Amino acid sequence: xxxxxxxxxxxxxxxxxxxxxxxxxxxxxxxxxxxxxxxxxxxxxxxxxxxxxxxxxxxxxxxxxxxxxxxxxxxxxxxxxxxxxxxxxxxxxxxxxxxxxxxxxxxxxxxxxxxxxxxxxxxxxxxxxxxxxxxxxxxxxxxxxxxxxxxxxxxxxxxxxxxxxxxxxxxxxxxxxxxxxxxxxxxxxxxxxxxxxxxxxxxxxxxxxxxxxxxxxxxxxxxxxxxxxxxxxxxxxxxxxxxxxxxxxxxxxxxxxxxxxxxxxxxxxxxxxxxxxxxxxxxxxxxxxxxxxxxx
Ligand code: NAD
Numbered sequence: 001x002x003x004x005x006x007x008x009x010x011x012x013x014x015x016x017x018x019x020x021x022x023x024x025x026x027x028x029x030x031x032x033x034x035x036x037x038x039x040x041x042x043x044x045x046x047x048x049x050x051x052x053x054x055x056x057x058x059x060x061x062x063x064x065x066x067x068x069x070x071x072x073x074x075x076x077x078x079x080x081x082x083x084x085x086x087x088x089x090x091x092x093x094x095x096x097x098x099x100x101x102x103x104x105x106x107x108x109x110x111x112x113x114x115x116x117x118x119x120x121x122x123x124x125x126x127x128x129x130x131x132x133x134x135x136x137x138x139x140x141x142x143x144x145x146x147x148x149x150x151x152x153x154x155x156x157x158x159x160x161x162x163x164x165x166x167x168x169x170x171x172x173x174x175x176x177x178x179x180x181x182x183x184x185x186x187x188x189x190x191x192x193x194x195x196x197x198x199x200x201x202x203x204x205x206x207x208x209x210x211x212x213x214x215x216x217x218x219x220x221x222x223x224x225x226x227x228x229x230x231x232x233x234x235x236x237x238x239x240x241x242x243x244x245x246x247x248x249x250x251x252x253x254x255x256x257x258x259x260x261x262x263x264x265x266x267x268x269x270x271x272x273x274x275x276x277x278x279x280x281x282x283x284x285x286x287x288x289x290x291x292x293x294x295x296x
């Protein structure tokens with residue numbers, strides 16, 4: 001069994017580490033939030049002091065942080081992972097971050113003699129809890145193979161994507177599609193209601209018809225239809241609007257660099273920005289339905 005360092009015990013990192021503990025690994029966890037640490041400790045994670053404590057004696061270190069800036073700070077900072085870890089430690093960043101930051105981490109890690117992979121995930125909090133996440137892993141073949149063994153207790157699908165940063169590229173494109181699907185699901189749900197359809201009847205049809213999507217089956221924005229949906233819980237976040245806005249922004253930034261028009265994606269980002277401007281950035285991104293039904 002391995003010693004695993006973990007930095008970032010939030011909505012995703014918390015349940016992911018719980019699954020590593022269940023698999024018999026020792027997990028040394030660190031987060032800036034005392035509440036996040038306490039929740040992880042209740043699941044069997046060992047709380048440690050700072051990044052240095054998390055990487056101490058670890059076979060592998062995972063990071064699960066909000067954005068590229070956080071990941072850069074955690075890896076490259078004076079008191080960061082590269083400064084404290086032993087070069088024999090495999091480094092795995094599972095955060096969703098911009099391609100430039102991912103490239104910078106690969107480069108800095110390689111310069112100092114570390115094996116590093118970008119390994120973002122898909123599947124949401126429900127997938128993190130159920131250990132059914134999809135991991136997409138970019139990096140050198142040997143490091144990717146090695147990472148797969150540690151990732152296994154958290155995953156249903158582990159897909160090597162190619163060289164450095166291709167995991168992030170896959171994740172960014174996937175999430176562009178997810179948030180467009182979410183917006184289209186909100187529009188369909190509100191229109192169906194206004195045309196006199198029962199919410200469950202419409203969902204039963206769409207979920208076995210061509211309007212089906214992961215967003216429809218997991219995040220349905222109308223309460224009382226799908227168990228895992230934040231709409232049941234007054235939009236308490238399973239995926240914040242801030243993070244959704246970040247992810248779709250990553251796609252738009254990547255599109256600019258490749259001369260790719262993302263007209264629909266840009267429009268959906270404007271909707272998320274409107275929610276944020278109205279003070280709803282910390283609530284679930286499925287609140288986008290409130291811009292369709294006019295309640296916000
Ligand atoms: P979160 O905000 O719940 O958790 C991030 C954690 O990182 C927080 O607890 C925060 O305190 C901690 N953190 C930030 N800076 C730190 C530092 N310097 N040192 C230690 N801890 C630090 O976010 P999340 O929902 O867990 O998402 C994490 C990443 O996973 C994001 O990149 C997100 O886009 C991605 N993701 C999220 C979901 C989802 O459904 N929530 C799904 C797939 C991928």
